[in-house]
Amino acid sequence: MELPVVDFTAVYPEVVVTLVGLLVLAVDVFLKPERKTVLAVIALLGLFLALLVTLAYYPLDEVAFSGMVAADSFSQFFKLIFILSAAFSILMSPRYLQIFNINAGEYYELIMFCTLGMMVMVAGNDLVTIYIGLELMAISIYLMAGFQRDNPRSSEASMKYFLLGSFASAILLYGMSFFYGITGKTNLEEIARYLDFTQNMLNTKLITLSLVLMTVAFAFKIAAVPFHMWTPDVYEGAPTPLTAFMSVGPKVAAFAVILRVYMTTFHTLVPDWTQLFWILSVLTMVVGNVIAVAQQNIKRMLAYSSISHAGYLLIGVISAGTATEIKINGLPATSLVSESMMSVMVYLFAYMFMNLGAFAVVIALAKAGNPRELLQDYAGLARRKPFTAMLMTILLLSLLGFPGTFGFIGKFYIFKAAITTGNVTIAVIGVIMSVVAAFYYIRVIVYMYMREPEGEILPEADFASSTMYAVITTTVFTLLFGVAPGFIIAMARYSIEQMLA
Amino acid sequence: MELSFYILGAVVLVSSLMVITRRNPMHSALWLLVTFFALAGIYLLLNAEFVAAVQIIIYAGGVIVLYIFVIMLVDLSKEAALRAAFSKPRQTLFAVVFAFMLMAVVVWVSLRGIVPFSIEEVAAPASAADSTRAFAKELFLTYLYPFEVASVLLLVAMIGSVVLARRGMVAASSGEKKAR
Numbered sequence: 001m002e003l004p005v006v007d008f009t010a011v012y013p014e015v016v017v018t019l020v021g022l023l024v025l026a027v028d029v030f031l032k033p034e035r036k037t038v039l040a041v042i043a044l045l046g047l048f049l050a051l052l053v054t055l056a057y058y059p060l061d062e063v064a065f066s067g068m069v070a071a072d073s074f075s076q077f078f079k080l081i082f083i084l085s086a087a088f089s090i091l092m093s094p095r096y097l098q099i100f101n102i103n104a105g106e107y108y109e110l111i112m113f114c115t116l117g118m119m120v121m122v123a124g125n126d127l128v129t130i131y132i133g134l135e136l137m138a139i140s141i142y143l144m145a146g147f148q149r150d151n152p153r154s155s156e157a158s159m160k161y162f163l164l165g166s167f168a169s170a171i172l173l174y175g176m177s178f179f180y181g182i183t184g185k186t187n188l189e190e191i192a193r194y195l196d197f198t199q200n201m202l203n204t205k206l207i208t209l210s211l212v213l214m215t216v217a218f219a220f221k222i223a224a225v226p227f228h229m230w231t232p233d234v235y236e237g238a239p240t241p242l243t244a245f246m247s248v249g250p251k252v253a254a255f256a257v258i259l260r261v262y263m264t265t266f267h268t269l270v271p272d273w274t275q276l277f278w279i280l281s282v283l284t285m286v287v288g289n290v291i292a293v294a295q296q297n298i299k300r301m302l303a304y305s306s307i308s309h310a311g312y313l314l315i316g317v318i319s320a321g322t323a324t325e326i327k328i329n330g331l332p333a334t335s336l337v338s339e340s341m342m343s344v345m346v347y348l349f350a351y352m353f354m355n356l357g358a359f360a361v362v363i364a365l366a367k368a369g370n371p372r373e374l375l376q377d378y379a380g381l382a383r384r385k386p387f388t389a390m391l392m393t394i395l396l397l398s399l400l401g402f403p404g405t406f407g408f409i410g411k412f413y414i415f416k417a418a419i420t421t422g423n424v425t426i427a428v429i430g431v432i433m434s435v436v437a438a439f440y441y442i443r444v445i446v447y448m449y450m451r452e453p454e455g456e457i458l459p460e461a462d463f464a465s466s467t468m469y470a471v472i473t474t475t476v477f478t479l480l481f482g483v484a485p486g487f488i489i490a491m492a493r494y495s496i497e498q499m500l501a
Numbered sequence: 502m503e504l505s506f507y508i509l510g511a512v513v514l515v516s517s518l519m520v521i522t523r524r525n526p527m528h529s530a531l532w533l534l535v536t537f538f539a540l541a542g543i544y545l546l547l548n549a550e551f552v553a554a555v556q557i558i559i560y561a562g563g564v565i566v567l568y569i570f571v572i573m574l575v576d577l578s579k580e581a582a583l584r585a586a587f588s589k590p591r592q593t594l595f596a597v598v599f600a601f602m603l604m605a606v607v608v609w610v611s612l613r614g615i616v617p618f619s620i621e622e623v624a625a626p627a628s629a630a631d632s633t634r635a636f637a638k639e640l641f642l643t644y645l646y647p648f649e650v651a652s653v654l655l656l657v658a659m660i661g662s663v664v665l666a667r668r669g670m671v672a673a674s675s676g677e678k679k680a681r
Contacts, residue, residue, distance in 0.1 A: 110657065
């Protein structure tokens with residue numbers, strides 16, 4: 001029997017990340033506990049290499065490993081986001097791990113393998129690959145959430161996320177296995193061909209049921225209401241650098257899979273899933289923003305804010321769905337579809353920078369024995385640490401969608417896509433909810449600049465330089481792409497054209 | 502052929518009833534072993550000798566050993582307390598209702614079934630001797646990539662179990678230091 005030649009070109013970034021993860025695992029054994037920072041350096045260098053490789057293979061467009069992997073620029077775009085978010089999370093970790101007595105070795109390994117899982121997931125062209133990637137990502141995160149040994153909240157977060165996440169995985173598998181039962185295929189393209197051919201005439205109810213099951217599982221991963229219950233507790237309990245990582249990575253990965261699977265495979269089911277996402281999106285925006293107003297803990301507030309961002313992102317997905325049904329002069333409106341998908345991708349890129357930056361500020365303020373996560377701890381920060389307060393202000397304004405920041409570009413394209421595709425109602429709800437969001441973002445700024453701290457003033461700790469590097473870099477990118485987003489938009493447009501062609 | 506199916510089916514039914522009615526948990530575990538072997542026999546009748554082998558190696562070999570470990574680690578002298586904790590009439594009601602619903606769905610689906618329809622020509626099913634070979638081909642050629650990624654997944658699970666196990670050890674050793 002002749003074995004086929006295995007072509008690794010399609011998965012070079014994944015190979016690099018895996019090898020670096022294994023290298024960190026091996027080096028960890030030989031290092032003394034006080035020199036574990038070396039591991040962060042190795043991981044960062046490895047991620048930089050992976051970034052270069054991903055960029056070098058950006059225009060790639062092929063299906064490899066007998067249809068299991070789609071190495072297209074769509075997946076490369078998201079791989080860039082994962083690599084950057086992993087790098088920023090590692091950058092903000094060393095000091096935090098030290099003061100909260102967390103074992104650094106496994107932490108960096110698991111971040112690398114989690115990144116690998118997300119990369120496998122977005123490049124998955126087969127339900128099996130997507131599922132394996134999702135599980136790799138999820139299991140790494142369950143473990144890392146419980147890394148703060150002496151803190152019962154951390155164990156609670158880990159346990160909660162593990163139990164609920166397992167249920168979500170099981171529900172996803174239900175949906176996937178129903179699709180396999182109906183079509184006899186797991187490959188996305190073949191399922192799409194089957195659905196096209198039968199025009200949903202066969203097993204209609206079963207198809208709808210499995211679509212709903214898969215949607216529920218993805219909604220859990222992006223923390224959309226009503227599947228958001230785990231988010232605040234897990235985000236609050238997990239070590240903060242990891243909270244930053246898990247508020248970005250899994251959410252972006254799930255959105256990438258939603259875009260690929262729902263737009264290319266389930267495009268015959270558009271009326272069904274746009275309805276589902278419509279309800280999810282409205283609930284997510286309303287509940288996320290309104291509850292965030294009541295939070296006194298910054299981590300919880302950012303958790304609810306990240307829930308509400310999933311709501312805005314879903315608007316983009318809905319617009320992309322409805323755009324496939326719009327016909328201009330009897331021709332499909334391809335440009336509307338690609339503009340809507342582009343809005344989601346650009347928003348995700350922006351969300352990565354600003355959310356990681358905001359969490360990095362929270363980490364920079366943490367002190368041994370006192371995480372300083374309450375709103376009260378931020379009172380008068382501008383006088384004590386003017387530079388940090390300024391960076392936090394920029395990041396919060398970006399999360400709010402203030403003009404001149406990357407967050408504004410994201411929101412602008414999302415709402416523009418919604419209006420051009422006729423989803424005016426949801427766009428209006430989104431804008432109203434952005435106004436509600438202004439309340440809790442600006443409240444932090446008010447606390448930093450206009451409130452006097454009550455009681456005794458605790459001096460801030462010395463800031464570890466690496467955490468501040470993360471804050472500064474993310475802020476710079478937030479401003480830079482806020483003024484000149486052309487590069488990111490061009491990259492997103494290019495990859496969508498390639499995927500839809 | 503049909504006779505052996507009925508015999509195996511009867512063994513499965515009786516042994517699974519024994520699993521849930523024995524008072525001694527160790528007996529339940531052993532009856533479960535019988536169930537697994539009988540199920541493996543049914544798989545063999547369906548020409549799925551690979552699944553049958555996996556059933557015996559993993560379930561009869563691995564899972565049962567795990568169960569027995571757990572049973573031996575649980576303190577059975579508190580049986581009365583455990584019994585009280587697990588016998589809640591409302592939960593029983595829910596369990597019965599859901600069990601019947603599940604049963605109804607299974608029966609309904611087996612009677613009606615999904616509409617089998619393939620848009621391509623279906624290859625002839627592999628004969629009994631070839632099913633392992635066919636399975637290996639699929640696993641190592643078509644599904645090579647997910648298979649390899651699954652190895653990383655197992656590595657992560659292993660790292661995780663080490664982390665969790667060491668956590669207990671660290672807590673214990675720091676407790677000892679304090680005691681001194």
